[in-house]
Amino acid sequence: MQPLFETRECRKGRVAYSLFAGTIMAAICAIWLYRIQELMSGQGGRSWACIGMFMAELWFSFYWIISQPVRFKVCRHSTFKERLLTREDKLPGVDIFVCTADPVMEPPIMVINTVLSAMSFNYPPDKLSVYLSDDGGSQFTFYALLEASNFSKHCLPFCNKFIVDQPRNPEAYFAQVINGNADHLSQELLDIKKKYEDMKNRIESAITKGSISKEIRDEHDGFSEWNDQVTKQNHQSIVQIIIDGRGTNAAEKEGCDQLPTLVYMAREKRPGWPHNFKAGAMNSLIRVSSEIDNGSIILNLDCDMFANNADSIQEALCFFMHEKSGHEIAFVQHPQIFYNTTPNDLYSNNMHVIVQVEFAGTGSYDAAMYCGTNCFHRRESLSGRKYLKDYRWNSDIEAKKKAGKTSQELEEASKVLANCSYEKDTQWGTQMGLIYGFAVEDVVTGLTIQCRGWKSVFYNPKRAAFLGMAPTT
Ligand SMILES: O=c1ccn([C@@H]2O[C@H](COP(=O)(O)OP(=O)(O)O[C@H]3O[C@H](CO)[C@@H](O)[C@H](O)[C@H]3O)[C@@H](O)[C@H]2O)c(=O)[nH]1
Numbered sequence: 278m279q280p281l282f283e284t285r286e287c288r289k290g291r292v293a294y295s296l297f298a299g300t301i302m303a304a305i306c307a308i309w310l311y312r313i314q315e316l317m318s319g320q321g322g323r324s325w326a327c328i329g330m331f332m333a334e335l336w337f338s339f340y341w342i343i344s345q346p347v348r349f350k351v352c353r354h355s356t357f358k359e360r361l362l363t364r365e366d367k368l369p370g371v372d373i374f375v376c377t378a379d380p381v382m383e384p385p386i387m388v389i390n391t392v393l394s395a396m397s398f399n400y401p402p403d404k405l406s407v408y409l410s411d412d413g414g415s416q417f418t419f420y421a422l423l424e425a426s427n428f429s430k431h432c433l434p435f436c437n438k439f440i441v442d443q444p445r446n447p448e449a450y451f452a453q454v455i456n457g458n459a460d461h462l463s464q465e466l467l468d469i470k471k472k473y474e475d476m477k478n479r480i481e482s483a484i485t486k487g488s489i490s491k492e493i494r495d496e497h498d499g500f501s502e503w504n505d506q507v508t509k510q511n512h513q514s515i516v517q518i519i520i521d522g523r524g525t526n527a528a529e530k531e532g533c534d535q536l537p538t539l540v541y542m543a544r545e546k547r548p549g550w551p552h553n554f555k556a557g558a559m560n561s562l563i564r565v566s567s568e569i570d571n572g573s574i575i576l577n578l579d580c581d582m583f584a585n586n587a588d589s590i591q592e593a594l595c596f597f598m599h600e601k602s603g604h605e606i607a608f609v610q611h612p613q614i615f616y617n618t619t620p621n622d623l624y625s626n627n628m629h630v631i632v633q634v635e636f637a638g639t640g641s642y643d644a645a646m647y648c649g650t651n652c653f654h655r656r657e658s659l660s661g662r663k664y665l666k667d668y669r670w671n672s673d674i675e676a677k678k679k680a681g682k683t684s685q686e687l688e689e690a691s692k693v694l695a696n697c698s699y700e701k702d703t704q705w706g707t708q709m710g711l712i713y714g715f716a717v718e719d720v721v722t723g724l725t726i727q728c729r730g731w732k733s734v735f736y737n738p739k740r741a742a743f744l745g746m747a748p749t750t
């Protein structure tokens with residue numbers, strides 16, 4: 278079978294870099310010689326200040342030397358997603374996790390733009406589920422997600438019909454298209470834009486008013502979860518399956534295409550129980566999604582990172598489904614690229630050298646770092662499984678648990694999994710799921726997965742797979 282991806286070593290600039298690296302190495306050797314001579318001569322070189330300087334220089338030398346193999350072996354992957362068509366019957370279920378924590382700092386309208394971009398991936402909707410974890414436990418975020426689910430019935434068919442290579446985040450798409458030539462705007466585009474703007478106004482006016490009207494609350498039972506006692510830090514688990522993607526769903530009944538499953542989750546929060554920030558949210562999502570869909574691939578997106586390429590799932594699968602080495606790969610990390618950087622990227626948000634040299638270089642050794650958002654994971658390795666030589670991926674493992682259960686039954690069963698006490702005396706946060714106790718839970722989790730024998734890929738496609746919003750001050 279033809280391979281699903283290929284890897285090329287980048288040799289551009291190698292000679293210039295070798296010259297540069299040579300001069301640094303010569304300077305390092307000269308410093309060592311100088312320090313050793315000073316130490317031997319018994320003069321000022323033995324003072325604590327000089328010894329301290331020497332230690333710092335040795336540390337730099339060590340860092341510099343071990344970083345050279347990475348910088349001298351920068352590779353780039355390309356994928357052949359058309360070849361996946363021959364393996365289509367085996368496409369795995371994909372669960373997308375979007376995390377948000379605060380409805381003020383992360384406005385619900387931005388969050389649902391990310392959710393909509395994730396729902397509109399070019400992937401069979403019955404194999405795709407999008408989960409929103411709301412650590413803010415906010416009814417406004419829930420309301421915005423309900424609005425997004427209604428809007429998706431119009432927006433997804435529109436995307437499939439008209440949007441080829443633009444972002445499928447409505448806000449970014451309209452900004453890009455409308456800024457172009459307004460004369461060519463079709464009626465469909467104007468209609469969908471109007472629907473989007475009406476939705477945005479409804480959400481923003483509810484937030485400004487600080488309450489959700491009775492008519493809206495009556496439209497969905499889910500609002501009954503919010504009462505006067507519910508605060509951000511003190512509330513029960515809330516799981517609401519807003520769109521149940523099984524079989525014929527509401528959209529199809531209304532004559533639209535089938536939609537992916539859409540779930541809202543706010544894990545339980547109680548004073549005195551550690552919530553472990555994003556790592557805690559992710560672990561609850563792993564469990565809740567395993568009850569509902571159990572897709573064998575998980576994609577995590579921060580709420581300010583939207584999908585910019587509808588084919589990114591297929592591209593990532595080219596690594597996981599690669600016949601020769603796919604079963605060894607635990608995760609495929611994409612870089613964080615920002616669309617709103619200042620001219621010349623003054624604050625270096627896009628971290629060009631780190632992304633294009635260091636991340637790509639570590640990726641060449643099958644050891645890409647896990648950097649939180651924009652990462653596709655194999656569910657098994659993220660959940661704590663060790664890699665064993667005879668491991669082969671069985672994409673049929675998606676349990677058919679949900680078959681025969683109603684949405685309400687699934688919701689009730691999953692709420693328990695998002696309770697504070699669920700993790701007590703378990704290996705969650707130490708051996709299973711994302712690792713707790715670190716500010717950079719992603720990096721530590723990635724290293725833990727690699728220590729269990731798995732490999733990882735850094736994939737930086739020409740067209741950015743995800744785009745985010747960067748701080749510009
Ligand atoms: O209690 C929390 C705190 C944060 N988040 C979410 O986690 C994401 C990342 O948090 P943020 O404060 O924006 O951190 P950043 O420094 O911007 O994020 C980078 O660094 C983090 C820690 O290394 C990674 O988890 C992220 O994916 C990566 O983008 C956001 O979507 C938040 O909504 C939660 O869900 N619950």
Ligand SMILES: [Mn+2]
Nearest residue numbers: 579580581746
């Ligand atoms: Mn962030």
